[in-house]
Amino acid sequence: MQPAAVDTPSVDAPDAPTDGRRARWTEHRRARREDLVTAAVEAVRVAxxxxxxxxxARSAGVSKTVIYRYFSDKDELVDAVLGRISDAILLPRLMGELVADRxxxxxxxxxxIAAFVSLIEDEPALYRFAYAHAGRSGRADLVAATEREIAEALGVLMGERLAAAGRxxxxxxxxxxxxxxxVQLAAHWWSAARTVPAAQLVDQLTDLAHGGLGTLLPPGR
Structure with missing residues (x-):
């Protein structure tokens, strides 16, 4: 393990002479937090x-004291990890496929659907982590936030299709x-049951979703 890192105290020195020094310290704290969140994501993958x-702390090569210098408690650290999973791993994959030209x-x-199922296979620990912290009262809920963001984006696309057809x-x-x-509930059940191969699950869910939407939406491409 690397020696415990020593960080500058978490307040500005009282004699800080310029706004430039304060800005540099703010950027240092931001970058340090990001590094610790990266270490926390790796810790979830392992533990x-x-x-x-x-x-x-082990993943980052620092002491617990350093972790708590940047996060008030474990809940705040969990929130930051959920945010990282959402912003850097989950939504880029799903939203990218949603808006891609097919x-x-x-x-x-x-x-x-294939992108979502592949996430379950590629990042099983992060997927379980997201569900383990779903429904926390007053705290970040990655599952609910993802449902909302993807559904709202899909709803916009469907609404545009309907409006263009005069409906x-x-x-x-x-x-x-x-x-x-x-899709989310079926895939979550499958993540534990594994009753069919992933590719077959994707085909089954696609058949069900497209079978319904194909009768409701105006013809597309």
Whole structure:
């Protein structure tokens, strides 16, 4: 293990002469926090959803004291890890597939569902971590936030399709949340049951989602 790092105290020196020094310290704290969050993500991958602060300190090569200099408690650290998973791992994959240009609606749905299932396979510890902290009262909930962001984006696309065909877009969000919820719940069940191969799961969910939406939405490409 690397020697415990020594960080500058978490307040500005009382005689800080310039705003430039304060700005440099603010940037130092931001970068240091980001480094510790990276170490925490790695700790989750190794130790699992019930990681301890000691695991993060070991991953970062620092003491627990340093961790608590940048995070008030473990809950704040968990919030930061959830934010990193969302911003750097989960949403870029899913949103990228959602807005990508595909041959038709079925191909679009298949790509998004496949991206979600591949996340479960590629990052099982991070996936379990997100679900382990779902529903925390007053704290970050990655599962709910992801459902909302993907469903809202899908709802916008459906609404635009309906409006372009001269139909009311009122049902777009209902359908979007229905599809997202169906895929997420089925994939979560599958993550433990593993009753079929991943590729078959993606095909089954795509058939179900496209079978419903294909009868409700105006024809696409």
């Amino acid at each position: 699992g959803p019930e990681f301890a602060v000691e695991d993060v 041959a038709d609606d079925r191909a679009q749905l298949h790509a998004v 009311s877009p009122d049902a777009a969000l209902t359908w979007a949340y229905g599809v997202v919820g169906m």
